[in-house]
Amino acid sequence: MALLDNGVWSKRFFSGGWTDSALDHPVVEPATGDLLGMVGLATAEDVNRAAARAAEAQRDWAAASPQRRAAVLRRAGELFTEHAAEIEDWLVREAGSVRAKAGFEVGLALGECFECAALPTHPQGEVLTSEDARWSLSRRRPAGVVSVIAPFNFPLILGLRSVAPALALGNAVLLKPDPRTAVSGGVVIARVFEEAGLPPGVLHLLPGDASVGQAVVEAPEVRVVSFTGSTPVGRAIGEQAGRLLKRAHLELGGNNALVVLPGADVHKAASAGAFGSYLHQGQICMTTGRHIVHESLLEEYTAALAAKAEALPVGDPAREDVALGPLIDRRQLERVHAIVTESVAAGATVAAGGEVSGSGYRATVLSGLSTDMPAWREEIFGPVAPVLGFSTVEEAARIVNDCEYGLSVGILGDVGTAMKLADRIDSGKVHINEQTVSDEPNAPFGGVKASGTGSRFGGAAANIDAFTETQWVTVRPDIADYPF
Incomplete structure (x- = not known):
């Protein structure tokens, strides 16, 4: 069976398995207007259920061994290689990509997975000095549930570049692609990680309208929001996340x-x-x-x-x-x-x-x-x-x-x-001595001013900073003496 067989995803979204949806959206070929299929849409209620399930599944996924998580990321990269032609066809027809651009995007996707496969075994802490007779440590822990909101233009890589490192570092993910490219920017990612052996409930695919976008930010289980898109929408998401005391990574427009x-x-x-x-x-x-x-x-x-x-x-x-x-x-x-x-x-x-x-x-x-x-x-x-x-x-x-x-x-x-x-x-x-379009999985990517909140995609340091929290830990050989 093809990776993107219509019978798997038609009128469904991915949340603990492929789930029938109450709403759907036409998948249209922009070059011709032809109907390519019907993708299932989620509702705000679906998002809330998915967030609760993601928080539950995330605990076991974070506790999985580093090699277990790395193996899933490596297998995902292999699947992008094995199904490259099929995925490229969808990028051409659904996203209007020329063939060379589609091939470049799939190449970035498999590179992203292989690069992120190194994150689970990357050092994630340091030993600190202390004035007291104790060990003092700083360690990075998964943030928890991460929401990823991705655009239509490079739908596969602009979603995956947050999904892959977030998963590698032990988080669960709610992915909301643009409904116009929900197959090449959503179904592809869900199917690849499903086939790669990611446990159920760790990744949820939730295409939808603005109410779904609002829900994936406001769900109480979500601690980090990663958004790529226009500056006006990014400002609104940043304000929403700030009010809720959530971190928002915003990769926005450019001139x-x-x-x-x-x-x-x-x-x-x-x-x-x-x-x-x-x-x-x-x-x-x-x-x-x-x-x-x-x-x-x-x-x-x-x-x-x-x-x-x-x-x-x-x-x-x-x-x-x-x-x-x-x-x-x-x-x-x-x-x-x-x-x-x-x-x-x-x-x-x-x-x-x-x-x-x-x-x-x-x-x-x-x-x-x-x-x-x-x-x-x-x-x-x-x-x-x-x-x-x-x-x-x-x-x-x-x-x-x-x-x-x-x-x-x-x-x-x-x-x-x-x-x-x-x-x-x-x-x-x-x-x-190069033009302005360049991206590599191991290089930090981000802008300043109205282009976003700084470099936070690409490279171990940026990804670890984006999708983990810092915890201070101290250890004494015996219970300390206190004056009370």
């Missing part, structure tokens, strides 16, 4: 800058810029949203980038060899076109693209911008590359930092100059 320094290889820079702006139709928090180019290269770079854009075909990635697939839905498509149209009305020039193409949008280059235009100020989440010139490194730093977001920055050109510029930039990530 990321690519700086092209004087003397840079223009054709290589344009290739990097096109990749950064157009991968997955620009629907990535790390997408290159602002191209900041030295005035000596501005005209040549804009022309080279426009030529790259014009050569990129748009279409249905399940049936055609295309570079850009569909946007996730019509609402997002209309929003992208409205931002381009408003910017042109304000004086920007379309150097390439600027047109709807079926369910997708043509790779677009905008020039002649000012920094107050919507295409420059907003996170577009579409395949649009605004280009602006600069004259000095100081001016480039000012333009980069003049943004509410601070997730990722790429700098292309002379390394010495790039290093000096990097020291002036407020960003969670800086990539020299």
Whole structure:
């Protein structure tokens, strides 16, 4: 039987096994509008029952030996390898991914599982000094129940990068994927861990609307919330979690800058810029949203980038060899076109693209911008590359930092100059001689300012900090003497 056989998950959610749902949601192929299936939705009441069961199951899972937990994570990684083609097909059809992006995402998923398989045996404490005649220890313990809320754009990895380390460290997880990608961002993860031998009740798949999102934050058993998505929703979740005294890890939006320094290889820079702006139709928090180019290269770079854009075909990635697939839905498509149209009305020039193409949008280059235009100020989440010139490194730093977001920055050109510029930039990530889209399971990932609450995904230190609590323990050889 296929891992994602429709008969297993159709009109069901995963909570102590596959459970019939009272509500369901159509799984729609964005490129064609075809119906791929019906996924079961949870309710707030389902969440409350799942949270109680998760808290109960978590105690035994946390007590399982480190090698037992590591074995489940390793087996999950193997299953991603064995079922890669099937999972990639779902990412192509449900999420609108081009084939290369789908393969990259599955590769990240199996890497995440193998990386997290090392967490159960990682040192999780330290011996402290003490003025008293005792041992003083600090140890990390599982937080308990973790809620993971994931978006539609990289639905598999953006859910798994919290699910896998949370499970590896002995937590139970409530996973709420975006209903638009509930199979590739939810069913896949549930089925992989089910087949990998994760005990029942430790992982719950709970797709649903905003009431379900609220419930997975407010359930009293939940101690940590890991959210990836838009900044407005992240602010609301952060406020909600703060009121309830729960930790919230928020990975939010970005309007990321690519700086092209004087003397840079223009054709290589344009290739990097096109990749950064157009991968997955620009629907990535790390997408290159602002191209900041030295005035000596501005005209040549804009022309080279426009030529790259014009050569990129748009279409249905399940049936055609295309570079850009569909946007996730019509609402997002209309929003992208409205931002381009408003910017042109304000004086920007379309150097390439600027047109709807079926369910997708043509790779677009905008020039002649000012920094107050919507295409420059907003996170577009579409395949649009605004280009602006600069004259000095100081001016480039000012333009980069003049943004509410601070997730990722790429700098292309002379390394010495790039290093000096990097020291002036407020960003969670800086990539020299690379574009802005980059992620590895062992590297810390996160942003500053409106891009989130800092690095907390990737690498042992960040994951342990995110999904455990610190406990102080002291030990004496005998009962201490007290003056009472």
